[in-house]
Amino acid sequence: MKDFYNSGSFEQLWQEEVEIRTRVQNRLFCITFLVCNPLSSIAFFLKGDPFFYTLLPAHMLSGIIILGYMFLNYRKVISGQQMSFYTFVTLICFYAFLLSKPHLSYVQSCLNLTLAIIFAGLVLRWPLRYALVVSGLSLALYPASIHFLSETSLSEFFEQGAVFVMAAHFVFPFVVKLNYSKDKREFYFRYTLQQQNDALEQQKTIAEQATRAKTDFLSMMSHEIRTPLNGIVGMVHLMMQEEEHSEKPNDLLKTLKFSADHLMAVVNDVLDFNKINSNHVVLDPQPFNPFEFFDILKKTFDPKANEKGIGLVFSIDPRLPAQLVTDRLRLNQVITNLVHNAIKFTASGSVALDVREAARTPEAVTLDFAVTDTGIGIPDSEQAGIFEIFTQVRARTHSDSVSGTGLGLAISRELMRLFGSEIQLESKEGCGSRFSFRLSMPYSEQPLVTSEPLLAGIIEDIPEVRVLVADDNKTNLVLATHLLKRRNIRHDTASNGQEAYEMFRENHYDLVLMDLRMPVMDGFESTALIRQLAPDVPIIALTASAFENEKERAMASGFSGYFIKPFIPQDFYDYIFPFLGIAVK
Template sequence: MEESAEELYDTAPCGHVSTRPDGTLVKLNQTFLTWTGYPREELLSGRRFQELLTVGCQIFYETYYVPLLRMQGFANEINLELKHKDGHSLSFLLNAIQKKDANGRPLSNQIALFHLVDRKKYERELLLARKKAEEAIKIKTDFVSMISHEIRTPLNAIIGISNLLRDTHLSPQQEEYARILSFSSGSLLNLINNILDFNKMDAGKVTLEERSFDVRQLIYDTVYGLGLQAEEKNLALRLELDERVPAYVVGDPLKLGQILTNLLSNAIKFTEKGAITVELRLGELFSDSAALEFRVTDTGIGIARDRLPRIFEEFTQASYDINLKYGGTGLGLTISQKLLELYGTRMDVESEPGRGSCFSFRLRLGIGQEARESERTAETVPNEQSLQGRRVLVAEDNEVNVFVLTRFLRKWNIDFDVVGNGRRALERITERDYDLVLMDLQMPELDGFEATRLIRNLPSERLNRLPIIALSASARISLGDRLVSAGFTDFIGKPFRPEELFTKITLYGFQPSPATAANRSEEERDQRQGVDPARSPPGFSLEKFRRLTADDRQALVELSAITIKSYEAYKHEFQEALETGNLEKFDFHAHKIKVTLELMQAHALKAALQQGKKLLAEKERAPDRIHAVLHTIQCELDAMIRALEEVRKE
């Protein structure tokens, strides 16, 4: 064993030297001898370590190294140059420890030397390996992004056409085919989105935002958005919100919404009967933050105990049979877990086969305030007439995409023009007034980025405020700051959902122009001539309103009367706030009416109120734009009042 230890010492990859306190060499290994070219006998014949140093390093040794070693008993990472036997110098990093007796007197110095040539070689190799790994990740990321873009382009046509097809008169068999087509294309889109999300996380490109948002509203929107899927399976969807939870918290609502959507989607997918419960509870309340617990519980198929540790691994599902029956990538939980890791927490799961599962996680989020301008847009059911008279420019070179887009625009009675490149879009915008532009990013001659940048640089206040929505099959996060720097108002990914397209046009399509002014003038002329200027069916529903009263006729009449009275008051309050420019008053009443709007699913009015808050928050308020928003708010409230009056007469 002693021979083995001595052999290890002698052939170590670093030089080992032992000296007396005065520097006299008493022991050294073969590695040091090989580096310096000296025979062992020569160095052990009374030579001192400092004699092997260059002149400058000898001075450093006496004035710095020896006092440091004596004072603290060790010295690390000291850069010294030693003379080779043939005269040339060698660079080393020195680490030394001084051994002392019981009285503190120095006994010996143990020195380890690292050849900087070898070290730099190792560092270069390490940097090269890291560079190759980063290049490999970039190649993989770019490849996935490119493939997803190429898949999204034809998928946009498939989903768009299937949506249009389902709106036509079909036989029962054709309706089933169209439903399967729509479901399968939606599943493929979800697969692409999951792979993109996982790819971005794997590349470390996902970060958390920090902004104030309404956490209760976020949960409500998530449950409401997936409610139809639960209804199709006759599943009860329950929501339990702790009233002690602060209304507004600071965090990333998009990431949190993605986690909740993944959990709720899985619960619906793997539950055939029973109920799904979404809970939000307050763990502990601090002066500036709140510890929140989120839980999604189902009565589904459950997960075997031995499979629980693996369900958060990528591309993993509870069993092969489940994959065959339910499909999916097995990435949803992995993505959710990685998102939670950004917050420094993890997801817990409790499950029992045949009895259901419970997924939960805890977050500590700062307490926020209501944002002056909500970035969240409501999910809106497309209405064929609610955007009538709006004028939209479509800049898109793909004929199939143009076909899908224009069919929806025509369905919603929107006046539109189509151009095939950014240069034509630039020319058309200067020739005609538009309320909104849908701009594809990849076009010949002049792409969407450059076209938008040129539009924003034109000396026109109208064009500077013109809403321009980017259209792209690329993921939004991969476009980064290019969208903002180019001057885009918002983004719609392809394939788009009709509801999303309708919502964005509703939200941003209040830009006043001669087109909207002309419509307003025609409406006023019709009123003078006795023509009924009734607007299109409004974007709201009385279904939840009726369900709230549980078929109690008297309660329904009383609730309708109360709501009508409050809506009449809101008409006056919103008008006064908009005309006087009182943002605080407008914001206050917009918050008060929020619960009632959710009850009536009044998405069109919610979008108008969001736009009103945005206009009032601007330093330079445009009276014509404010008038357009006020007109929409009044019309939507009047429409709901008329509907509630009919309810009272039933």
């Protein structure tokens, strides 16, 4: 930075800056002497000093010269600093000439000269060399004019005030240097600060572009991964349903289903973490029955715990309110991650979820959650980074049961921060782990009234409906049409948005399943055209993009629903049947 401070490029910038900043001061300096010098001669006239008749013409002549300097500055022949410098040098020459002329008293002249140099020190922002020239000329010419051209002695001149004139000119360069250096340093700090701000702004822009690029990349990869994965998961579930009636179950098919489910979980973990880090996750508090919530959660993990031969205990405080109000899905995600990890790293013993009421006010209840296992535990050296992304405890075994993305705890920690809480860890290697957190949430003691799910029963009647499926991926078309065939629902297919629009224009459809990303014409444009023909026909976005901004864009573009691939058959039916008005028993 010091090298730059002394460099020619900075000096050039500073000269341009000081010229702009001192334009008014330099002009004010010239105009002041242009006006005040002739006026100062009035004091000599009032005193009856004949020096007045020499003083006034000299000031008028110097004023004409000053006007010439101002004109040259106006035409940009000389700078503002040069204008004020030339003006002061000219005035010093005139002052030296006037001092050599007879005076009744030098007191008034010395006073005027002292005021002039003080005014210059207050107004001007010169380089030091200008001040040295002005002071040197003054200190040399004023005494010389008295000594060589005047009949007055130097001692008399100094006694009548010249000592103050000389002292002011001696101090003048120091004052100018101090002011000039101060302004230059301030400009340097402002300039370097601006450079740093520009660099930070550039880095911020690069970071934002990188974040957008990452999001766009993940969105694209989400679509590209989920699209074939949808075919795998869907087909596997269909084949598994057929295998249920087979006398000889296919173990290879079970392995394929497990792998497909695992792959889907990995993709969901990566996308969840990206959405949380991109601030795309907003909590959605809804009332729910806590006892039913924990009962369903336990049934989810019972098979895996039984398979490993470990105990699974859910100890729920019976004093819990009848209703809790929070984001049930995100709470479920956190507990699921913790319990899943506990089971995964526990070879024998038990895993326990403990939920206890810690405090209650009329507005909210505070609950303590704890997941405890008797697994491998976490070494002290690894506990600090256990919540970082892609971090796993390395088991002392070679079992592949501890595979995964390493994102579960990182996602749980970020979700807890959205809840306004933190996950606490207590663990000892070889003796298990305990993950705990505390949440406060609104509640109600009134039982939650819920209606039976629309599709809880068996479909009683399939009305005469017709569905249009638009997707450029043949596997997804096969899966969707196969599911519709199973329910004897008539359907047609289109391989792009343009074809879907043309088919809709020629036929009547009760529902459109529309992929978003297709060649020729995408789902957004096709939906906009279809809406012009039929504003009320349900159009469901059947897409592999799980990003919230994509969903918001779709819903704002005229879609009636947003269904994410991959999906299992029952979820597919559960989602589309209400749009078709299909009744169940």
